[in-house]
Structure formats: C-alpha cells, structure tokens
Amino acid sequence: MTVLQAPKPSLVDPFGRRVTYLRLSVTDRCNLRCVYCMAEDMTFLPRAQVLTLEEMEQIAAAFVALGVNKIRLTGGEPLVRNNVLHLATRLSALAGLDELVMTTNGVLLETHADALAAAGVSRLNISIDSLRPDRFASLTRFGELPQVLKGIDAARRAGFRAVKLNCVVMKGFNDDETGDLVQFAVDNGLDIAFIEEMPLGAVTSHDRVQTLVSNVQVRQQLAQRFRLLASDDSTGGPARYWRVEDTATRVGFISPHSNNFCGDCNRVRLTAEGRLLLCLGNDHAADLRQVVRSHPGDSRRLQAAIVEAIRIKPERHYFDPSEQRIVRFMNATGG
Numbered sequence: 001m002t003v004l005q006a007p008k009p010s011l012v013d014p015f016g017r018r019v020t021y022l023r024l025s026v027t028d029r030c031n032l033r034c035v036y037c038m039a040e041d042m043t044f045l046p047r048a049q050v051l052t053l054e055e056m057e058q059i060a061a062a063f064v065a066l067g068v069n070k071i072r073l074t075g076g077e078p079l080v081r082n083n084v085l086h087l088a089t090r091l092s093a094l095a096g097l098d099e100l101v102m103t104t105n106g107v108l109l110e111t112h113a114d115a116l117a118a119a120g121v122s123r124l125n126i127s128i129d130s131l132r133p134d135r136f137a138s139l140t141r142f143g144e145l146p147q148v149l150k151g152i153d154a155a156r157r158a159g160f161r162a163v164k165l166n167c168v169v170m171k172g173f174n175d176d177e178t179g180d181l182v183q184f185a186v187d188n189g190l191d192i193a194f195i196e197e198m199p200l201g202a203v204t205s206h207d208r209v210q211t212l213v214s215n216v217q218v219r220q221q222l223a224q225r226f227r228l229l230a231s232d233d234s235t236g237g238p239a240r241y242w243r244v245e246d247t248a249t250r251v252g253f254i255s256p257h258s259n260n261f262c263g264d265c266n267r268v269r270l271t272a273e274g275r276l277l278l279c280l281g282n283d284h285a286a287d288l289r290q291v292v293r294s295h296p297g298d299s300r301r302l303q304a305a306i307v308e309a310i311r312i313k314p315e316r317h318y319f320d321p322s323e324q325r326i327v328r329f330m331n332a333t334g335g
Helices: 053-065 084-092 109-119 133-140 145-158 175-187 215-223 288-294 299-310
Strands: 021-025 070-074 099-104 123-127 162-169 191-196 228-230 240-244 250-254 267-270 275-277 285-287
Touching (some): 053 084, 053 299, 084 109, 162 175, 175 191, 215 250, 285 299
Parallel strands (some): 099 123, 123 162
Antiparallel strands (some): 275 285
16 A cells, blocks of 8 residues: 655745745844945844844754755854854754855955855855945945955855855945956856845935946946856846856846846745744744744744744835835844
C-alpha cells in the first residue's frame, strides 16, 4: 500500500504569491546615518524590546519549516549586533534553508568577512553610494570611504559566492556617479544594483520629490558609457538585471516607483523587535515577539501565527515621494 505523505506546509498570500524569502533585521542600530535611511539624531529601541538571538533563531526556524528557503540578515547594520556570527552559524545549519545572505554597509567587513563566510553566509550586498570620500562622508553623515573599500576587498578575498554593491541614487547628491560606480564594479568583478529612494520615515536633509531619480533615467545614463544586455537572471529579490557586455558584471535595478515589482513579491520582513512586516510600503504587521515570549518553545503556535499573518499581506505598495505615509525609517524596517 502506498502511503501518501502530507505536503510540506507553505506560505501563500491572498493573491497566490508564495513567500519563500525572509529578511531578518538583527538590530535597528547602525554605525552610519545615511540621509535617506534615518534622521541625524535617532532614538533606537530599548534593548529589552529587541529580540534575543535565540528568539530570532526560533522564528527563523519556523519560517523555514513553512517553506522559506532564503534568509537575509539586515539591520540597521547587522555587524554591530553582538554575536551575530553565532546566529549566522545556527541559521545556515537549518535543514531546508538554501541560502543565508547579508546586507551590510561594509564598515566592519575588513574584520568580519572571513568569519561570515565560515559561518555559512553565501552572498553579500554592500551599500556604497559614492566613490568620493567627501561626498560619501556627507551622504552617510560621518562614514569613511577607505574603510568601506577595505571591507569590499576583504569580501572579495573571503570566497563568497557573490558580492553585490547597492547604491541609492538621488538627484543632486550622487546621480552623476552611476557610470563610475558601474566601472568600479566591473574593475572588481562585482555586481551592482541601483535603487530608487523610498519614502520611509520623515527626513529633513532633502526633498524626496526633488531628489527622486528613476531607474529609467539611470539606465539611459549608463547606456552612454556601457552596452547593457537584457538578462533573465534573478537572485530571488526585486532587482531586474542587465549584463555589461564583455564583462562578468550584472547591473540590477530596484524600481519601487517606476517599475512596481509587487506582482511576484515573495518576501516578508521581521524587525529587530519582532514585528512581521508584510509589505515594505504598508503598515500591515503581526507581533511575533509576543508569541515567542508568551509561549516559548511552542513552534506550532508560532507557525500558526505566521500563517495567519500572511493572510493580511497586501497586494502592493503605493509610494509617493510627496507623501509621508510610512513613519518608520528604513533602519527600523530591516532593509
């Protein structure tokens, strides 16, 4: 007699999209203050409100049991969280997880790149918005570009499967550097993605209506210097890729304004305080911290809470740079 096995549970939202990707913020704190990400004077979460590493592991394991096969560690800056390497080691060992990746600003990579690779992190995204030291310091409010460049070099040597650069393009800030950034990526055998600024959190450093640059414009700029070939490549996220002819470099475009990517959204975000955000541009959320602290070790209850939350995942975001609909800053969102 043939015994039919129950199908592996999965997370499918009301619009038929399967959630397979969790972005896990390990901290809301950061060692930079990028102008598009947060205010200059930030109030961070009290430590008691932040999930412990054990709680993060428990929630991540529940997601993997429900079919999630990719986890990205984010922040703030994930490498400022104590013992994050231990968490990475534990997560990379989860049966059913295909890929553990990280987004970082690169400041601490010179010290930690080798250990991250050894812990099971397979790919890195490194944020870099300018190759000019003075401009980099202005955009990050006090960052030192040479330290990030050393971190990029360390990441290249550490043996990650891929290293990608991320750049948020803003008119009047760094939109004249897109070609130089692609050339830097080509020269170093890296991929790069350009991101349209998202209106998350109230900023006073600039007017987002005036600084918005669409990726259509960025691609037109790049076409004057490089030949970009359309590609079907995907890394499981929202970027749409092109290849730079005669190089190993791919150029990605993450376009929440000009090319809405919600139709095939496969991801959710867990904030450092345990809020499960169902959409980057909406406030739909569920409190998983309450579940793990009220019922420690109860994986069934936790999985049930996650399944229930996915039922309220909205269809799409509606970004408008002239409106302040989402008050949380990017560092609180988890990348």
